[in-house]
Amino acid sequence: MKNTKEIYIRTSNLSTNVLALKRFFIKNKIEAYLVGGAVRDACLNRDTEDLDVVIASSDISLGLKLAIALKGKCIPLDPVRNIDRIVFPKNELTVDVTYLNNSNTIEDDLIKRDFTIDSIAISLNQSEVDAETRLIDPANGFADLENHxxxxxxxxxxxxxxxxxxxxxxxxxxxxxxxxxxxxxxxxxxxxxxxxxxxxxxxxxxxxxxxxxxxxxxxxxxxxxxxxxxxIPELENCKDVEQPGEHCYDVFKHSLETPRMLELILSEVDNTSRAVKFIPRFERWETFFQEIYADGATRFTLLKLAGLLHDIGKPQTKTVESDGRIRFLGHGNLGAETSQSIMDRLRFSKKASNYVTSIVKHHLRPSQLAPKGLMPSKKAVYRYYRDLGEVSIDTIYINLSDYMAAKGDRILESRFDLSDWERHCKMAATILNNKQKDDPDIYLRIVNGYDLMSELGLEPGPFVGKLIDLISESYAAGEINNRKEAIDFAKTVIKNES
The missing domain is CATH 1.10.110.30 (Hydrophobic Seed Protein)
Incomplete structure (x- = not known):
C-alpha cells in the first residue's frame, strides 16, 4: 500500500557528502534523488560511505559531470543498465549513479527495489538550509525501520x-x-x-x-x-556427526560455534567471563586482525571463515576404536583439501585461499608442540613459526576458539573448572612470547649458505639448507649466539653425518 503520510528526518542526519551532491543538482537544476542504504542509514543516524543517486534524466553524461564537480573519477559500473560509479582517490566514498527514463517516476523506481527499508528516497533538490528533509517512501520502509x-x-x-x-x-x-x-x-x-x-x-x-x-x-x-x-554443500555431511565426550556439540554445530567463540575472544568490548581473561594478548593486538588481508576482507573475517571450515574434514576421517573411542585422524589435511575446493569454487583469490587452507590444516598444531602439561620448547616454537609463516598468530586464536567451542557455553559459567583452559592459554602465550618480534629473518642472518660453503668447502645443495635450518633452531633455543659458534656447530653436524 502506498504511503500517504509525510515523514521527515533531520537534515543534520545527512553527511556533508550528501550536501555536496545537493549543491551540484540545485545549481544545475537537475532533478535527482538519494536512495537506498544512505537514506536508510540517515534515518537510523548511522554513518555511510556508499551513496546511491538516481538522476531523473536519460542523459548519461551527467555522471561524468558530477564526478568532475566532486573531484572524483567516473567509472562505468554496468554499461548495459547505465550505472556509473564515482570513486575518490583520498577516501573510501563511492557514489553510484543510475538514470530514470522519462516514463518512470522515482516512486516507480523505489517500489521495484529489494527491501522496503532500502526503498526510501530524499530529493537532492530540496534546500540544504531546511531543518527537515522529507522522505519519499512508497513501500512504507520507514515503518519497517521503526519495527526493526x-x-x-x-x-x-x-x-x-x-x-x-x-x-x-x-x-x-x-x-x-x-x-x-x-x-x-x-x-x-x-x-x-x-x-x-x-x-x-x-x-x-x-x-x-x-x-x-x-x-x-x-x-x-x-x-x-x-x-x-x-x-557450502560440504557442511551438510557435518550434521549429526558425533564427537568424543569432551565435545558438547556434533561437528556441524561445533563448526558454527567456533567463529562465535573467536568473536568473543577478539571482541573489543570488555568481557567479564573468567575464561576470556586468560586469553593472551600481543603487541598490535588492536589492529592486527582488522587489517585488510585479501579480497577486501580483514584477517578477522577470513579467520571466522577458517573457523567455520576448520573441521570440514572430520566426517570422512571418523573412526571408532574397539573401546568406543572416536578419532578423526588426518582431518586437518583432508579439511585443507576440501577447503581449497570450496575457496576455488567461490572464486577466492590465491592469497585468501592459502590463508584459510593453511589454518584449517594446522589448527591443532599449537596444542601439539609439547606433551600435555608441558610448555613448548624454543626449538618447537621456532619450527612452528617457520612452518606456518604469516598465519602463525592467526592459527593460535583459531586453536583457542576451537577449545572454547568444544566446551560450549559451559566454559563461560562461573563454576566451570578452568584449570585445563588456563594451561592451554599459557601454552598459547608461550608461543606468542617466544616469537622474534619485528625481525622474522633474524635466525638466518647469523650465517648464510655462502658462509657455510666458503668456510666448509661445501657444494650447493639440500644439505646446506638443512644446516641453515639446524643452525636457526639452535640459535632460537639460545644454544649458539654468533657466527663462529654457528660454523663450529655446522662442523659438528658434518662430522656426525660422516
Whole structure:
C-alpha cells in the first residue's frame, strides 16, 4: 500500500557528502534523488560511505559531470543498465549513479527495489538550509525501520536478482533486524535461484555476512533458511556427526560455534567471563586482525571463515576404536583439501585461499608442540613459526576458539573448572612470547649458505639448507649466539653425518 503520510528526518542526519551532491543538482537544476542504504542509514543516524543517486534524466553524461564537480573519477559500473560509479582517490566514498527514463517516476523506481527499508528516497533538490528533509517512501520502509524488520518489496524482487536472498540475511546481521515471516517464505521458495548467481557475487555477500557481528546468529539463520549448505554443500555431511565426550556439540554445530567463540575472544568490548581473561594478548593486538588481508576482507573475517571450515574434514576421517573411542585422524589435511575446493569454487583469490587452507590444516598444531602439561620448547616454537609463516598468530586464536567451542557455553559459567583452559592459554602465550618480534629473518642472518660453503668447502645443495635450518633452531633455543659458534656447530653436524 502506498504511503500517504509525510515523514521527515533531520537534515543534520545527512553527511556533508550528501550536501555536496545537493549543491551540484540545485545549481544545475537537475532533478535527482538519494536512495537506498544512505537514506536508510540517515534515518537510523548511522554513518555511510556508499551513496546511491538516481538522476531523473536519460542523459548519461551527467555522471561524468558530477564526478568532475566532486573531484572524483567516473567509472562505468554496468554499461548495459547505465550505472556509473564515482570513486575518490583520498577516501573510501563511492557514489553510484543510475538514470530514470522519462516514463518512470522515482516512486516507480523505489517500489521495484529489494527491501522496503532500502526503498526510501530524499530529493537532492530540496534546500540544504531546511531543518527537515522529507522522505519519499512508497513501500512504507520507514515503518519497517521503526519495527526493526527486513521486508522484501515483493516475491518478484528475488527473481529479478537472486543475490538479494543473501543480502536480506546480511542486512539482518548488520542492523540486528528480524526478517519478516512472509519474506522468509519467499526466500525459501527462491533458494534454487542462487545457483544461477555468479560465484563472485555469492562470495562477496558471504564475506559481508561473516564480517558482521554475531556471526553464529547469521550462520544459524542461513542454515534455518536452507542457504548455508547451498553455498557450502560440504557442511551438510557435518550434521549429526558425533564427537568424543569432551565435545558438547556434533561437528556441524561445533563448526558454527567456533567463529562465535573467536568473536568473543577478539571482541573489543570488555568481557567479564573468567575464561576470556586468560586469553593472551600481543603487541598490535588492536589492529592486527582488522587489517585488510585479501579480497577486501580483514584477517578477522577470513579467520571466522577458517573457523567455520576448520573441521570440514572430520566426517570422512571418523573412526571408532574397539573401546568406543572416536578419532578423526588426518582431518586437518583432508579439511585443507576440501577447503581449497570450496575457496576455488567461490572464486577466492590465491592469497585468501592459502590463508584459510593453511589454518584449517594446522589448527591443532599449537596444542601439539609439547606433551600435555608441558610448555613448548624454543626449538618447537621456532619450527612452528617457520612452518606456518604469516598465519602463525592467526592459527593460535583459531586453536583457542576451537577449545572454547568444544566446551560450549559451559566454559563461560562461573563454576566451570578452568584449570585445563588456563594451561592451554599459557601454552598459547608461550608461543606468542617466544616469537622474534619485528625481525622474522633474524635466525638466518647469523650465517648464510655462502658462509657455510666458503668456510666448509661445501657444494650447493639440500644439505646446506638443512644446516641453515639446524643452525636457526639452535640459535632460537639460545644454544649458539654468533657466527663462529654457528660454523663450529655446522662442523659438528658434518662430522656426525660422516
Amino acid at each position: 524488520l527486513i521486508k522484501a518489496t515483493s516475491e518478484q524482487a528475488f527473481h529479478c536478482d537472486p543475490i538479494r536472498i543473501l543480502r536480506g540475511v546480511r542486512l539482518s546481521a548488520q542492523l540486528g533486524f528480524a526478517i519478516d515471516d512472509r519474506t522468509e517464505k519467499w526466500i525459501r521458495k527462491s533458494i534454487s535461484l542462487l545457483l544461477n548467481v555468479s560465484k563472485e557475487r555469492v562470495r562477496d555477500e558471504l564475506l559481508k555476512i561473516i564480517s558482521s557481528p554475531n556471526i553464529a546468529s547469521s550462520l544459524y539463520k542461513l542454515d534455518s533458511l536452507g542457504l548455508l549448505t547451498i553455498i
